[in-house]
Amino acid sequence: MGKIIEQLKHAFAIGPEPWRAGEVRELPELLERIARGVVDRGLETPAVIALESVIPLNFLGSQVMYAVWPLVKMVADGVDYQEVAAALEDRETLRGLVMRIEELAAGNREPGSGTDT
8 A cells, every 4th residue: 555655646747846947957869959959040039038928838848759650760860859849848848949049149248248238
């Protein structure tokens, strides 16, 4: 009976605690490259708005990615694709990506960074 109760304690767990301000969490290398690409192109604001609007759907998105995987692997390398699909299963991944984009953008705006106008 004790074993069953112990297993049921985690049956409805929803994952780690929400991100706290300033908490550092390692992102997969591909998501880091995405964040840097967004900031390098000056698209922080539209990217953050788009990501924030789809955060509630990230798990669904990962499942769709798995569903279309057979079609994608016919035309593309699947390593990065599978890495993103796996990362999207964690509900905090997109929040982490948004935080990383904001950190990189703030770093570009610091005095002496060469991007001041």
